[in-house]
Amino acid sequence: MKQSQLFTKVLKQAPKDEVATNARLLTRAGFIHKVMAGVYEYLPLGLMVLKKIEQIIREEMNAIGGQEVLMTTLQDKEVWGKTNRWDDKLVDNWFKTKLANGSDVGIANTHEEPLTFLLTHYVSSYKDLPIYIYQFQTKFRNELRAKSGILRGREFLMKDLYSFSKTQKEFREFYELCAGAYLKIFERVGLGDRTFRTAAAGGSFTTGLTDEFQTVTDSGEDVIYVDEKKKLAINKEVYTEENLKKLGLDKTKLKEKKAIEVGNIFPLGTKYSQALGLTVKDETGREQPVIMGSYGIGLGRLMGAVVEVSHDEQGMIWPKAIAPFDIHLINISKNQTPADKIYKALLETNTQVLYDEREVSAGSKFADSDLIGIPTRVLVSDKTLQSDSVETKQRGSDKTKLVKIKDLSESL
Amino acid sequence: MKQSQLFTKVLKQAPKDEVATNARLLTRAGFIHKVMAGVYEYLPLGLMVLKKIEQIIREEMNAIGGQEVLMTTLQDKEVWGKTNRWDDKLVDNWFKTKLANGSDVGIANTHEEPLTFLLTHYVSSYKDLPIYIYQFQTKFRNELRAKSGILRGREFLMKDLYSFSKTQKEFREFYELCAGAYLKIFERVGLGDRTFRTAAAGGSFTTGLTDEFQTVTDSGEDVIYVDEKKKLAINKEVYTEENLKKLGLDKTKLKEKKAIEVGNIFPLGTKYSQALGLTVKDETGREQPVIMGSYGIGLGRLMGAVVEVSHDEQGMIWPKAIAPFDIHLINISKNQTPADKIYKALLETNTQVLYDEREVSAGSKFADSDLIGIPTRVLVSDKTLQSDSVETKQRGSDKTKLVKIKDLSESL
Numbered sequence: 010m011k012q013s014q015l016f017t018k019v020l021k022q023a024p025k026d027e028v029a030t031n032a033r034l035l036t037r038a039g040f041i042h043k044v045m046a047g048v049y050e051y052l053p054l055g056l057m058v059l060k061k062i063e064q065i066i067r068e069e070m071n072a073i074g075g076q077e078v079l080m081t082t083l084q085d086k087e088v089w090g091k092t093n094r095w096d097d098k099l100v101d102n103w104f105k106t107k108l109a110n111g112s113d114v115g116i117a118n119t120h121e122e123p124l125t126f127l128l129t130h131y132v133s134s135y136k137d138l139p140i141y142i143y144q145f146q147t148k149f150r151n152e153l154r155a156k157s158g159i160l161r162g163r164e165f166l167m168k169d170l171y172s173f174s175k176t177q178k179e180f181r182e183f184y185e186l187c188a189g190a191y192l193k194i195f196e197r198v199g200l201g202d203r204t205f206r207t208a209a210a211g212g213s214f215t216t217g218l219t220d221e222f223q224t225v226t227d228s229g230e231d232v233i234y235v236d237e238k239k240k241l242a243i244n245k246e247v248y249t250e251e252n253l254k255k256l257g258l259d260k261t262k263l264k265e266k267k268a269i270e271v272g273n274i275f276p277l278g279t280k281y282s283q284a285l286g287l288t289v290k291d292e293t294g295r296e297q298p299v300i301m302g303s304y305g306i307g308l309g310r311l312m313g314a315v316v317e318v319s320h321d322e323q324g325m326i327w328p329k330a331i332a333p334f335d336i337h338l339i340n341i342s343k344n345q346t347p348a349d350k351i352y353k354a355l356l357e358t359n360t361q362v363l364y365d366e367r368e369v370s371a372g373s374k375f376a377d378s379d380l381i382g383i384p385t386r387v388l389v390s391d392k393t394l395q396s397d398s399v400e401t402k403q404r405g406s407d408k409t410k411l412v413k414i415k416d417l418s419e420s421l
Numbered sequence: 422m423k424q425s426q427l428f429t430k431v432l433k434q435a436p437k438d439e440v441a442t443n444a445r446l447l448t449r450a451g452f453i454h455k456v457m458a459g460v461y462e463y464l465p466l467g468l469m470v471l472k473k474i475e476q477i478i479r480e481e482m483n484a485i486g487g488q489e490v491l492m493t494t495l496q497d498k499e500v501w502g503k504t505n506r507w508d509d510k511l512v513d514n515w516f517k518t519k520l521a522n523g524s525d526v527g528i529a530n531t532h533e534e535p536l537t538f539l540l541t542h543y544v545s546s547y548k549d550l551p552i553y554i555y556q557f558q559t560k561f562r563n564e565l566r567a568k569s570g571i572l573r574g575r576e577f578l579m580k581d582l583y584s585f586s587k588t589q590k591e592f593r594e595f596y597e598l599c600a601g602a603y604l605k606i607f608e609r610v611g612l613g614d615r616t617f618r619t620a621a622a623g624g625s626f627t628t629g630l631t632d633e634f635q636t637v638t639d640s641g642e643d644v645i646y647v648d649e650k651k652k653l654a655i656n657k658e659v660y661t662e663e664n665l666k667k668l669g670l671d672k673t674k675l676k677e678k679k680a681i682e683v684g685n686i687f688p689l690g691t692k693y694s695q696a697l698g699l700t701v702k703d704e705t706g707r708e709q710p711v712i713m714g715s716y717g718i719g720l721g722r723l724m725g726a727v728v729e730v731s732h733d734e735q736g737m738i739w740p741k742a743i744a745p746f747d748i749h750l751i752n753i754s755k756n757q758t759p760a761d762k763i764y765k766a767l768l769e770t771n772t773q774v775l776y777d778e779r780e781v782s783a784g785s786k787f788a789d790s791d792l793i794g795i796p797t798r799v800l801v802s803d804k805t806l807q808s809d810s811v812e813t814k815q816r817g818s819d820k821t822k823l824v825k826i827k828d829l830s831e832s833l
Contacts, residue, residue, distance in 0.1 A: 016488060016552045018543055042539055044493050045526070050539060051491040059491070076428055079463040079471070081456050082494065082559060083516075083576050104495075106518045106528060108575075109565045114457070116518060116528065127454055127462060131430055140428045147494060147559075153521045163520075164495050 010334070011352075012365040015039070017052050019377045030228060031313035032158025034325050038380045040333075047155025047163035049309070054381065057333035059166070062308050063145055065197045065330065066168045069190040073183070075143045075170055080123055082147065084115035088122045092284040102151040116149045121303065124171055125281040128299075135175045135289045138299065139183060143170035145308070157230075159309035160269065160317075166309055171277075172302040175289060180300045184274060187304050191222055191272050194306065199315060199328025200224050204271060205242040207233050208256055211275065218247060218255070219275040223268035226318045231270055234263035242268075269314045277301035325382030326405040334363040336421065337383035341371040341390045348389040351399065351414060358418050379404065385421065422746070423764075424777040427451070429464050431789045442640060443725035444570025446737050450792045452745075459567025459575035461721070466793065469745035471578070474720050475557055477609045477742065478580045481602045485595070487555045487582055492535055494559065496527035500534045504696040514563040528561045533715065536583055537693040540711075547587045547701045550711065551595060555582035557720070569642075571721035572681065572729075578721055583689075584714040587701060592712045596686060599716050603634055603684050606718065611727060611740025612636050616683060617654040619645050620668055623687065630659060630667070631687040635680035638730045643682055646675035654680075681726045689713035737794030738817040746775040748833065749795035753783040753802045760801040763811065763826060770830050791816065797833065 017039030024043065027033045032049075035041045040055030051059055067077065083106075089095035095115070097103055104116040124142060132140065148167050155163050170187070174180035188206060195204040207223040223233050223242060232245040236258055243258060253260060279298035282288065288296040312331075319326045329335065336355060340348035345366060352364045363383060365374050371390075378386055388400040388409075398411045401420065412420045429451030436455065439445045444461075447453045452467030463471055479489065495518075501507035507527070509515055516528040536554060544550065560579050567575050582599070586592035600618060607616040619635040635645050635654060644657040648670055655670060665672060691710035694700065700708040724743075731738045741747065748767060752760035757778060764776045775795060777786050783802075790798055800812040800821075810823045813832065824832045 014486070014488075016540070016543055016549070016554065039543075042542065044495065044535065045497055045520075048493050048495045050493055050535075053488045053490060056489055056491050074426070076426075076465045077468055078465060079468050081460050081462055081576055083456065083460045083561070085457055102521070104518045106516045108457075109514070109563045123456065123462075128428070130454065131428055131451075137428070142428065149495070151521045164493055 010363055012363055013367045015053060015363075017054065019380055027158065028156055029158035029160065029313075030320065031160060031316040034316055034320055034380070035159065035313075038324065038377075038382070041159065045163075047152055047161065047165075049159055049162065054333040055312075058312055058327070058331050059308055061331040062198060062311055063166075063168075066194055066306060066308070067145075069194050069197075070141075070143050070168070070170055073141065073186050073190050074139075075141045078142055078144050080117070080120045080127075080144055080146055082117045082149070084117055084123055086113045086115060088126045088285070089115060091126075092122055092281060094122065104149045104151050117147065118150060119148060120144070120146065120169060121171070121277065121281050121301075122285065125285045125287050125301070128173060129285060129287050132173070132287060132289060132299065135291050135297070138173055138175040138289060139179055140173040141170060141183065142173075143168060143304075157313075159313040162309060165307055168306045168308065170304040172304070173282075173287075174300045174302070175291070175297070177300060180276065180302055184276070184302055187274055187302075188220060191274065191304075191306070195222060195224070195271065198311060198331050199319065200271065200311075203318060205233065205235055205240060205268075207242040207244050207268075208247060208252065209244040209273070210247050218252060220273065221270050222272040224271045224314050224318060225266045225268045226314070227267055228317045229267035229269040231268050233266055233268045234258075235266050236262050237264070238262070242266075269310070269317060271311050271314050272304075272306040274304045275302065277303050320382070321405065323376070324380030327382045327384060329384045332382070332384050334361045334383050336360055336362045336385050336387055337365065337378050337381065338362050338387045339365045339374050339378060339389065341374065341388065342394055343391065344394070347394055347414070351387070351389060351417065354418065355421075360418075360421065387417070387421075422775055424775055425779045427465060427775075429466065431792055439570065440568055441570035441572065441725075442732065443572060443728040446728055446732055446792070447571065447725075450736065450794070453571060457575075459564055459573065459577075461571055461574065466745040467724075470724055470739070470743050471720055473743040474610060474723055475578075475580075478606055478718060478720070479557075481606050481609075482553075482555045482580070482582055485553065485598050485602050486551075487553045490554055490556050492529070492532045492539075492556055492558055494529045494561070496529055496535055498525045498527060500538045500697070501527060503538075504534055504693060506534065516561045516563050529559065530562060531560060532556070532558065532581060533583070533689065533693050533713075534697065537697045537699050537713070540585060541697060541699050544585070544699065544701060544711065547703050547709070550585055550587040550701060551591055552585040553582060553595065554585075555580060555716075569725075571725040574721060577719055580718045580720065582716040584716070585694075585699075586712045586714070587703070587709070589712060592688065592714055596688070596714055599686055599714075600632060603686065603716075603718070607634060607636070607683065610723060610743050611731065612683065612723075615730060617645070617647055617652060617680075619654040619656050619680075620659060620664065621656040621685070622658050630664060632685065633682050634684040636683045636726050636730060637678045637680045638726070639679055640729045641679035641681040643680050645678055645680045646670075647678050648674050649676070650674070654678075681722075681729060683723050683726050684716075684718040686716045687714065689715050732794070733817065735788070736792030739794045739796060741796045744794070744796050746773045746795050748772055748774045748797050748799055749777065749790050749793065750774050750799045751777045751786050751790060751801065753786065753800065754806055755803065756806070759806055759826070763799070763801060763829065766830065767833075772830075772833065799829070799833075 023033035203225040233242040235242040282299040435445035615637040620630040623631040647654040694711040
């Protein structure tokens with residue numbers, strides 16, 4: 010894409026009311042725009058990143074047998090009544106609205122109840138199980154404060170998968186399979202080396218421990234204790250002698266770290282299936298409630314976490330797999346023809362290129378490029394052209410390399 | 422995908438409260454599920470169709486210079502105040518809700534105001550124009566009645582593109598370009614031969630005529646007069662001698678038809694840009710309001726229209742480009758091994774296959790297959806295996822063909 014055609018522009022300053030690094034950098038670079046606290050529009054560059062993250066997650070969810078659906082934002086009050094979670098005392102951050110006929114409807118806070126109810130139409134026998142269903146759908150949470158940028162929104166895109174199993178054993182096997190898929194996802198988006206499966210509090214569903222995935226970074230709000238060798242961690246909230254023993258963790262080998270939660274998986278037991286009547290006949294003909302699990306990743310949160318861990322003074326540094334473009338081609342020669350040709354040649358090899366052919370100073374171009382953070386910069390200048398070359402540089406490194414134009418495709 | 426793993430099942434009967442053909446067939450076949458009137462969940466088969474339609478539209482919008490964004494569902498009341506459209510008298514089908522701090526927010530009815538406001542941050546000079554921005558985003562319309570299935574929803578996915586131009590000439594050129602892209606989209610989803618650019622009332626934005634795209638079908642709610650040779654039509658609501666003359670249409674060559682509106686494009690003039698202060702400095706330094714246009718396609722509506730025009734007594738007949746799968750492989754032989762092998766071989770050629778390996782009667786399999794409507798059926802039976810063959814049949818045709826297994830990939 011030609012940069013002059015991109016409707017966003019780099020802003021000189023981040024908005025004064027943004028405190029989170031992710032929001033400051035993403036806003037300045039034109040990836041997102043704030044509508045109100047915790048509510049962000051995704052602009053072209055930001056949506057490109059979001060879509061790449063979505064596709065990585067989709068591939069990994071399909072690989073473990075997930076079936077993709079799209080639930081709705083408007084939700085039936087009655088279904089929520091069955092678990093009492095319509096009550097604002099039990100779910101304290103609902104958005105609700107009214108139909109034209111005056112009846113109340115919910116605005117998707119989460120989707121356990123509607124999905125469990127949906128399945129009562131299709132599931133009756135143990136032979137129908139297991140089932141794994143996921144979606145990418147927006148959640149709405151009426152938070153009083155929201156100042157973590159895209160890490161915690163009032164409106165945010167989430168991948169939520171739910172498992173429906175006939176036995177605890179079947180549930181546990183999938184739970185571990187999904188934990189493995191999550192580690193693959195974090196690896197693929199570039200957070201692999203600093204993201205840890207972390208024991209955490211089980212919430213209202215289990216007295217045991219459950220699992221979060223935490224990405225280590227100084228700006229994190231959570232505190233975890235990491236065993237780097239075992240690639241395991243424990244959240245401060247459940248850091249007790251008893252739990253350490255249970256997890257086989259040695260206190261002396263743990264390091265205290267700040268971290269951002271980028272995913273969680275936890276057992277739901279039979280709470281929803283019992284309340285909504287999702288049962289199956291087992292081999293002996295007895296009705297049994299279905300055993301459920303929940304597996305979530307917030308896409309904006311994941312994108313924000315990548316920015317938090319991967320930036321410098323000049324801007325963002327995108328991992329290749331989720332960068333908006335592979336190559337930032339920059340022309341600073343007065344003669345635009347050679348750069349035009351290189352752009353065309355790169356497109357023909359299916360390389361994703363942002364081509365800065367704007368009439369602005371070289372300094373501006375470099376600054377914008379560093380802020381946007383595309384992995385590889387390819388510079389065309391009068392000087393490089395003298396040797397029929399371009400200069401390549403990886404974002405985050407100072408090392409430049411002269412590459413003959415005819416060898417460029419191969420060298421990338 | 423193996424059909425036994427699909428969590429949906431074909432329902433014997435359509436829900437009694439569904440009157441629209443699209444909803445009856447799509448629900449029975451497990452493509453959608455109704456949450457409440459006008460609010461449908463997309464289940465795996467339905468979402469596959471929706472995603473293919475989305476990708477076709479995306480490709481055509483990118484081809485005419487569209488930049489994809491994702492606006493938000495929660496909307497700022499203040500921005501809507503600038504055009505007075507926050508007022509329920511002017512927009513009578515709003516859903517609204519409240520933030521935790523008590524202030525009102527809108528739930529996306531449409532996105533003209535927020536997008537125009539967004540652009541005030543990035544656009545200041547005529548050199549920034551033209552800009553074409555689109556998104557796939559859910560709209561919410563608080564309709565009192567909603568009984569057309571996925572043709573008219575309270576919650577529905579829409580592609581909306583907006584054009585921002587500096588002159589009427591530039592606007593008109595893009596308007597025609599987009600009209601051409603729309604015809605390509607309707608062609609690609611299989612509605613080409615019966616979809617007509619149709620002159621219609623301009624609404625509040627223009628005293629002249631504007632353009633709809635209407636798909637001819639007996640279940641349509643609109644009445645249009647079609648000149649099949651010219652591939653043009655005129656909506657009954659503007660069918661006057663004067664307009665016929667303006668359009669160069671000859672009354673005697675027009676046929677009255679019922680039709681479904683599957684898209685519309687219309688000028689917005691400077692209504693929003695003036696109200697929200699979206700102006701650019703022209704060559705002489707004078708501030709000019711930006712000239713806008715709007716271009717919409719409802720994805721569910723388009724999918725529903727395909728079902729309305731392409732079905733028979735037995736079920737749906739999907740055009741290849743948007744069918745959930747290319748091939749419905751059905752095994753009715755007691756020996757499942759040959760069909761398993763064929764399934765594997767087809768997957769290796771990247772063919773999208775739904776493989777019915779369930780232990781149900783041949784009759785059920787055929788009936789389900791006709792209802793679901795995948796374009797090509799490949800049958801493996803004891804009889805076909807005697808000659809190392811399978812039987813192929815196109816949905817909507819009675820003609821069957823014996824094909825040697827070794828020649829199958831090639832023949833498809």
